[in-house]
Amino acid sequence: MNASATQAIDTDFIGDDALLTPAQLEARLRAIGAERYHDKHPFHHLLHSGRLNRGQVQAWALNRFEYQRCIPLKDAALLARIEDPQLRRVWRQRIVDHDGERDGDGGIARWLHLTDALGLDRAMVESGRALLPATRFAVQAYIHFVRERSLLEAIASSLTELFAPTIIGQRVSGMLANYDFVSRQSLAYFDSRLHQAPQDADFALDYVKRNALTREQQDAVCAALRFKCEVLWSMLDALHLAYVEPRLIPPGAFRPDEAAA
Numbered sequence: 001m002n003a004s005a006t007q008a009i010d011t012d013f014i015g016d017d018a019l020l021t022p023a024q025l026e027a028r029l030r031a032i033g034a035e036r037y038h039d040k041h042p043f044h045h046l047l048h049s050g051r052l053n054r055g056q057v058q059a060w061a062l063n064r065f066e067y068q069r070c071i072p073l074k075d076a077a078l079l080a081r082i083e084d085p086q087l088r089r090v091w092r093q094r095i096v097d098h099d100g101e102r103d104g105d106g107g108i109a110r111w112l113h114l115t116d117a118l119g120l121d122r123a124m125v126e127s128g129r130a131l132l133p134a135t136r137f138a139v140q141a142y143i144h145f146v147r148e149r150s151l152l153e154a155i156a157s158s159l160t161e162l163f164a165p166t167i168i169g170q171r172v173s174g175m176l177a178n179y180d181f182v183s184r185q186s187l188a189y190f191d192s193r194l195h196q197a198p199q200d201a202d203f204a205l206d207y208v209k210r211n212a213l214t215r216e217q218q219d220a221v222c223a224a225l226r227f228k229c230e231v232l233w234s235m236l237d238a239l240h241l242a243y244v245e246p247r248l249i250p251p252g253a254f255r256p257d258e259a260a261a
Contacts, residue, residue, distance in 0.1 A: 036229035050178020055256020110189035117186035130254035134238035156221035161201035
């Protein structure tokens, strides 16, 4: 969807309280992603084009782990609120995908392989003691959102997965082309997400389109997606300010120069 089409869709909805058709609601959600998804963030452009150094890539992987670690916590909180057994069966697969069926399996373990390959101490990564404060606050805000808002809004907040395959493709190809300290094996997390994320997103999108039955609910699910985009964007803001410019690393956060020493 080009920028002019996105602008036209947004304009069509201003001041309009009419119920959207499922197709219109999907178009509105996709327009939000086209405008606000974190693939537009300058930090990602630097990461994917090879313009970060090893320490900056380490900082990204370390802080992103906090998000990965808490995804099953978020999904467990959502799962506890679902009364429909069929929906629970579908949603619990997300926890399995991240936690795995056994030790060393699943998305969290694969992300730790990445931080290992980047030379980060695993105990430090898992402890979270070197996180940027903004990372911790953003991830906790997401968990609280899922716990406290309606089930419909909680599910809608996962719809950033609609846009994940594009950024994954850019990330894998860009990092392999530009960094000699990453390998295809170290980026294995993203291989599984290339098929998991579209499946998850298709299910959540269908659920939202079928269950947002009033204009108020439709506006709420759009707001939920905007919130989630802001969570991801704020995490990159923090990384950029701390490790790119003006390099304001908060006390206690990861310092690449110390890790190298």
